Amino acid sequence: MLNIIKEYHDLLDSDASLENVDRTVALIEYILGIQWTEQLSLQIAAHREGLMAEMEEVVLFQEQLDNDFKQYFHFYVMKYPELGQVKEITSPHAHRVLKVFLTLVFFPQLMECDGFPLKSKYSLFLDTCLVLFHQAYFALLPELKTDTPEKKVLLLAFKAFANQVPRETDRYDLLGLYYEAVEDYGQVADCHQKVLRLTHSDAHEFMTVLQTLWSFLVEQERFREALCVLLETYPRVLRRDLEEFNELILMTFELQGKHYQALLKGTYQSENWHQGLEGYAA
Amino acid sequence: MPRTTMGGNDPDHQLSDEQKDKRERELRDEAKQLMRQNKSKEANKRLRRARNISREPSKYAQHH
Numbered sequence: 001m002l003n004i005i006k007e008y009h010d011l012l013d014s015d016a017s018l019e020n021v022d023r024t025v026a027l028i029e030y031i032l033g034i035q036w037t038e039q040l041s042l043q044i045a046a047h048r049e050g051l052m053a054e055m056e057e058v059v060l061f062q063e064q065l066d067n068d069f070k071q072y073f074h075f076y077v078m079k080y081p082e083l084g085q086v087k088e089i090t091s092p093h094a095h096r097v098l099k100v101f102l103t104l105v106f107f108p109q110l111m112e113c114d115g116f117p118l119k120s121k122y123s124l125f126l127d128t129c130l131v132l133f134h135q136a137y138f139a140l141l142p143e144l145k146t147d148t149p150e151k152k153v154l155l156l157a158f159k160a161f162a163n164q165v166p167r168e169t170d171r172y173d174l175l176g177l178y179y180e181a182v183e184d185y186g187q188v189a190d191c192h193q194k195v196l197r198l199t200h201s202d203a204h205e206f207m208t209v210l211q212t213l214w215s216f217l218v219e220q221e222r223f224r225e226a227l228c229v230l231l232e233t234y235p236r237v238l239r240r241d242l243e244e245f246n247e248l249i250l251m252t253f254e255l256q257g258k259h260y261q262a263l264l265k266g267t268y269q270s271e272n273w274h275q276g277l278e279g280y281a282a
Numbered sequence: 283m284p285r286t287t288m289g290g291n292d293p294d295h296q297l298s299d300e301q302k303d304k305r306e307r308e309l310r311d312e313a314k315q316l317m318r319q320n321k322s323k324e325a326n327k328r329l330r331r332a333r334n335i336s337r338e339p340s341k342y343a344q345h346h
Contacts, residue, residue: 005295012335013305016327124295126340134334138327167340173333204302204336211310212329219322244310251314258320 002030008124011131016138018096024132025099028107031125032118034065036099068113072106080156085149093143097150097157100136104129104161130170133161137177155181169198169209185220192216196229201236207244210237214248221270223256296339306332 007027014020029035077084083101086094108129111122118125136154144151155178162174176191192213199209210233217226230249237245262268297305309332316325 008295009297013331123339123341127295130334130337130340134330138330165340167338170337170340177330203338204299204306205333208306208310208329208332208336211313212326212333215313215317215322215325215329218317219326244307247314251317255317 002027004031004124008128008131011128011135014135016135018139018143021096021100021132021135021140024128024135025103028103028125028128028132031121031128032107032110036102065110068110069106072109073102076105080153082149082152082156086153089150091150093140094150096140097144097154100132100140101153101157103132104157108161108164126165129161130165130174133158133174133177137181141181169195172198188216189213189220189225193229196233201238206236206238207241210245211248214252218252218255221259223252223259227252297335302336306336309335 004027007023011020011024011027026035077087083098086098086101108126111119111125137158141151141154144154158174158178158181162171162178165171165174172191172194176188176195179185179187179191192209196209196213199206210229213229214226217223217229227249230245230252234245259268259270263270309328313325313328313332316322316328
């Protein structure tokens with residue numbers, strides 16, 4: 001029998017890959033005791049006998065599950081015609097994209113159905129969906145060609161899932177990734193700023209959230225803004241994090257210096273550089 | 283007192299605070315090294331993974 005927690009921890013700290021996308025979908029199916037058939041209809045998983053007593057209730061839920069799924073799928077196809085197009089494509093990526101879409105968009109709504117018996121698994125389920133989001137974002141999305149129905153459906157899945165996660169920090173964090181994929185960088189910065197504002201400085205992830213925003217601004221060659229964010233955040237930084245915080249300040253100057261040197265040597269081209277000082281203005 | 287799992291806040295799948303802090307710090311350091319090598323995309327992946335590891339587990343949202 002699959003050790004659910006071990007598998008979750010393995011995937012949580014794994015490099016993104018297509019294999020891990022499939023493993024994460026399989027883990028979510030396992031947690032819920034249901035699985036997709038080859039034709040992408042839902043069925044109760046064969047392993048249910050070995051799991052907890054609630055699984056018997058899932059079996060009783062089967063009829064409602066099928067009906068709900070058909071209704072939802074019909075609704076999604078009406079709303080997103082690309083979904084119907086992807087269902088007609090037989091490539092492995094199209095099949096994978098559909099599974100990710102249905103897992104991220106349909107399952108969270110399924111969990112909220114009044115009669116669904118596995119609500120005690122909600123936390124693990126949703127956290128595993130977050131792992132799936134990241135695996136699919138970093139491994140599956142780059143494999144898809146621009147303007148294909150598969151890519152559109154996967155992006156729809158990311159946006160729809162992000163908008164239904166209950167915690168605001170998670171929502172803006174995921175939306176930031178979505179907007180980065182569609183190259184709306186103004187929205188990306190806004191999402192990162194919101195996550196930083198909403199994250200308490202005592203939280204484990206505070207320095208990671210700060211470094212994520214800083215890293216995005218540096219990548220965008222917005223060094224002045226990156227430094228301003230650090231200076232504005234300084235009063236919130238805990239004493240234990242000061243050394244790491246100082247390193248980010250020094251790195252801003254270091255990376256800015258390298259950036260200008262590369263431009264002067266002509267080994268790097270930048271749109272900002274061609275716009276003169278205005279290109280680097282916040 | 284045993285920790286409750288009411289409302290779907292099942293703590294069993296969380297890493298310990300020490301594990302979170304250690305791994306998160308390692309990934310942030312890796313991300314900084316990658317930024318120095320001009321590999322910001324890879325750095326972003328490390329930071330995203332660090333955030334996933336360290337975030338509080340999800341809770342079931344009660345709708346009224």
